[in-house]
Amino acid sequence: MSSCLFCKIVAGDIPADKIYEDEDVFAFHDIGKQAPHHFLVIPKIHIASLNETNDAALVGKLTLTASKIAKDLGFADEGYRVVMNCNDHGGQTVYHLHLHCLGGRVLSWPPG
Ligand code: 5GP
Ligand code: ZN
Secondary structure: OOOOHHHHHHHOOOOOOEEEEOOOEEEEEOOOOOOOEEEEEEEOOOOOOHHHOOOHHHHHHHHHHHHHHHHHHOOOOOOEEEEOOOHHHHOOOOOOOOEEEEEOOOOOOOOO
16 A cells, blocks of 8 residues: 555565565564564555454464564563554554564563
8 A cells, every 4th residue: 555654664665674574474673662672573465454354374474473583583582572553542553464573671561
């Protein structure tokens, strides 16, 4: 979608600190990191939010890609959190589906 920030990142029209890419997903460091490790995993196709998909394989792949990257970056054993914010009450600000992965410090619970 031409007006979507994350579609522009996938297309290379806006630079991002890319970690991983394959035919389905794209992962890059979050510009406003909330932990020593904070990256996003997104589908290459435009999906506005978790409410807009029934693609179990793709949603599952986002999660497994995050865990693989956490292992590759060396913080998986200590632990991490994966989060998808959905719509206004969930705190979603970019309306292209994305999975946050945060690690490298102890994360508090419950979130605010
Ligand atoms: P949300 O609040 O929608 O769950 O998360 C959106 C995330 O995208 C935020 O953590 C924010 O820091 C990140 N973000 C917003 N714009 C950009 C950008 O241009 N580049 C990168 N790398 N991250 C972005
Ligand atoms: Zn998009």
